[in-house]
């Protein structure tokens with residue numbers, strides 16, 4: 060499932076590719092998606108990300124809002140030949156953007172643009188003090204809180220594991236027991252891990268591909284996720300895997316308390 064760095068990678072590539080261009084038309088190939096009409100001649104003025112949502116802002120005050128969900132991908136092609144699993148297409152003078160989505164959970168909608176609709180996300184303006192005020196006293200486990208999209212947008216399983224490892228915090232640690240210094244570590248490592256992943260165009264462990272169909276390179280930077288049985292780079296201990304809220308969770312028992 061694409062997380063924040065993957066969606067940010069797409070947004071940056073889309074921005075370069077389609078900003079200031081006019082849409083020739085859009086076409087829907089899947090009855091599960093709402094029909095998107097009357098896009099001809101609309102100009103793209105911005106491409107933005109909010110959490111894991113992509114907003115393509117148009118010059119008429121509307122935005123095309125795309126959520127990729129499980130297996131959605133956006134693919135740029137110069138030719139109109141439909142890739143397998145295409146559900147939607149947007150045509151420009153110099154090429155096409157296809158929504159490719161084998162499991163068909165992605166959504167595309169047109170909405171009236173609201174300004175200042177900023178989402179809470181650890182990578183943006185979301186302040187640590189605000190998060191602590193709202194959630195600091197909770198009895199839930201830290202990894203579960205980090206992956207709760209109503210608390211922080213954009214962090215899924217892979218990055219939650221990597222952030223907690225680098226911060227030295229056990230994923231099952233109860234939120235209310237974390238010290239101020241530990242919170243600061245989690246926050247700074249979150250920014251660090253996400254920024255690095257964006258620079259590597261995301262993590263391609265299963266089906267993530269960027270706008271041009273290329274794999275990301277962040278899978279080579281993972282220290283714990285998927286590394287069960289391997290040596291911890293910090294203490295030399297063995298990385299292990301536990302189940303937490305039904306998700307495979309990777310950690311170093313020596314480094315994470």
Ligand SMILES: [Zn+2]
Pocket residue numbers: 291292293294295296311312313314315
């Ligand atoms: Zn270790």
